[in-house]
Amino acid sequence: MNTLIKAGQILGRGLEQAACRIELKRVGGDGMFWQRQGGPLNTGLWCPKQDWKKLVLAMTDIPDPVNLSSELLPCVSAAMLEGEASWLLDAVEPMPSACGLLPEIYPVLTLTHAEVGDITCVLINWPQDQWQSIVTDWSPFAGSSANLSLSLVAGFALQTSSSPQLPAVGGGVWLDGDIRLERGEALLWCNGPLARVTLAQGEQGGKFSLMIDEIMVDMDLLHTPVIAEIARVTLPISHLGAMMMGDKLQAEVSLNAEVRLCYQDEEENILLGTASLLRSGDDLLAQVEILA
Known part of the structure; x- marks a missing residue:
């Protein structure tokens, strides 16, 4: 992608x-x-x-x-x-x-x-x-633009090996990313963070907008991190290629019924389990509820 x-x-x-x-x-x-x-x-x-x-x-x-x-x-x-x-x-x-x-x-x-x-x-x-x-x-020329479906995540957990690991049910992992979900914040993710965004639902319902708060630089990740996915978002590739800080993009968003702990293997999200999110001061914990 x-x-x-x-x-x-x-x-x-x-x-x-x-x-x-x-x-x-x-x-x-x-x-x-x-x-x-x-x-x-x-x-x-x-x-x-x-x-x-x-x-x-x-x-x-x-x-x-x-x-x-x-x-x-x-x-x-x-x-x-x-x-x-x-x-x-x-x-x-x-x-x-x-x-x-x-x-x-x-x-x-x-x-x-x-x-x-x-x-x-x-x-x-x-x-x-x-x-x-x-x-x-x-x-x-004014052609059409194909769409891509990407992840919106509440944060990510770095890994120390090529095989992603999670604790047993009831255990938790601290999430990096400094995301405030209560403010509508998330990371737009595709094999790494693309942008820090704020998600807002439109007045008519069903329509969402993404405010691009920050364009993220490429992360040098030794191993694939585990991400806490909260939604999937569909955007035209032309918008993704041209987005800048301050842009407000109209998007098709599908909210997850639960927080999905997964990792990306090339083009696919591999589900590892589900979690609940707990706030402790400035830190966010993903507590494992179910392991896949």
Whole structure:
């Protein structure tokens, strides 16, 4: 998720140059995959099946790409990437292979061909520094922004090993973060704190706003901490990439029925147990109620 947020800082809602646009979108399904030359496996370019089919038809008059001879594959690939995406021609293998893509959020190029229309090309595990310089001078356009679901936490407990540990039921852990829940404060968390925020419910109910009180610097964490999650919040990636202290963001918030003690393993929250929160002076204790 942090990679997507950093990409959002560059792309905003999207950038365009002539007949090419790039934005962050959720895509997936059956398609074709071009391996990046010199890159690790599963790093390259992907095109959905329906777009590949209409491209093959327009270029060769062959309605079913299965009937396309292997000798023509590099020619059709080159026709797809000509123009504003020509920088990709030398970066990928000329021969694609059929490949299914899990629906996730990726940097997506939309190439507009006069004879074909829009063709979608997805950058899979492509290092940001290798495409960022290409799009730096492109112009913004008012595209849509994919959403990310993040944690709102009351604090976190540092760990001394790679296997997060909790005390037995009835025991507790002191939480770092200096959060005052009674004032609506929380940490916006994605593999580490992104910002200190104040959560407020709108007058109409069901709508929440997040006031960005402080942008947090990256924490150098030796081991994954346990977090005390109180809610999930959904925000557009473009907002996350551009947020500054003092911003007030409208958000979709789902409050937890209980405080969830968990840790983040890549993109997933792993539940360890639930807790109640106790205040002792300036300190906050998470007392374990249930262990998962």
